[in-house]
Amino acid sequence: MHLDVKDLRDFYYRSALGRAAQKIVRTQVTRFWPVADVARQSMAGFGFAQPLLRPYLADARRVIGLMPGPQGVMPWPPGMPNVSVLCDETLWPLETGHVDRLIMMHGLEVSERPSEVLDEAYRVLGPGGQALFIVPNRTGLWARAEWTPFGYGRPYSMGQLEAQLKRHDFVPEAHVSVLYQPPSSRRFWMKTGPFWERMGRAIPAVMAGGVMMVVATKRHPPSRRGVGETARVLNPLDVLAPKPGKVAGQTRQGMT
Numbered sequence: 001m002h003l004d005v006k007d008l009r010d011f012y013y014r015s016a017l018g019r020a021a022q023k024i025v026r027t028q029v030t031r032f033w034p035v036a037d038v039a040r041q042s043m044a045g046f047g048f049a050q051p052l053l054r055p056y057l058a059d060a061r062r063v064i065g066l067m068p069g070p071q072g073v074m075p076w077p078p079g080m081p082n083v084s085v086l087c088d089e090t091l092w093p094l095e096t097g098h099v100d101r102l103i104m105m106h107g108l109e110v111s112e113r114p115s116e117v118l119d120e121a122y123r124v125l126g127p128g129g130q131a132l133f134i135v136p137n138r139t140g141l142w143a144r145a146e147w148t149p150f151g152y153g154r155p156y157s158m159g160q161l162e163a164q165l166k167r168h169d170f171v172p173e174a175h176v177s178v179l180y181q182p183p184s185s186r187r188f189w190m191k192t193g194p195f196w197e198r199m200g201r202a203i204p205a206v207m208a209g210g211v212m213m214v215v216a217t218k219r220h221p222p223s224r225r226g227v228g229e230t231a232r233v234l235n236p237l238d239v240l241a242p243k244p245g246k247v248a249g250q251t252r253q254g255m256t
Contacts, residue, residue: 047107
């Protein structure tokens with residue numbers, strides 16, 4: 001079930017907990033993909049990935065934020081030309097193979113058709129293109145916190161996520177867990193947030209991060225026939241064209 005875009009906006013932009021979570025996740029995104037490495041490339045975000053795209057606005061060749069219909073759309077970024085677009089979650093208004101980097105947050109775990117979403121992500125990526133999938137961790141506290149966006153939808157374990165990505169011809173390259181601080185806006189937890197983040201990364205076997213982030217590369221050619229291919233649109237005039245061995249509705253034998 002998709003959250004409403006207003007609820008997502010209010011969490012990430014108008015709450016202290018949401019702004020802290022946004023900062024932690026976005027910092028990790030730029031560690032995976034430094035801004036200089038993405039310069040002059042095409043970037044897309046699906047779900048509610050706009051907060052994570054901001055560092056790339058100035059240098060990327062193109063940035064587009066795809067927001068699924070059940071969620072709704074908001075103009076973004078504020079005070080600048082809009083790059084957000086409302087779309088069908090399994091039919092994105094992008095050409096096949098024209099995206100270099102894709103970020104998906106609050107798009108996979110809340111979809112009722114995750115396999116089709118992954119197929120569409122595969123389609124728009126170019127050969128060797130990379131996608132970053134951000135999902136709630138099944139064993140983390142944030143997956144149980146319904147007052148945050150990560151408390152909705154289908155949480156994953158790392159094994160489940162990587163297995164699903166491999167089935168859709170993505171090759172996992174790197175992964176990390178973030179958001180080790182409890183999902184609470186109480187002053188103590190907010191002030192000690194950086195400590196819990198450092199502690200969780202130092203001893204991940206003891207503490208479970210609330211969110212998993214996996215970078216995966218598009219496998220090309222795909223192992224499944226027909227995946228990522230552009231749909232063939234039939235020409236209506238083809239219906240009127242004579243079939244092989246027939247002329248004007250008569251067989252060659254009937255004309256002899």
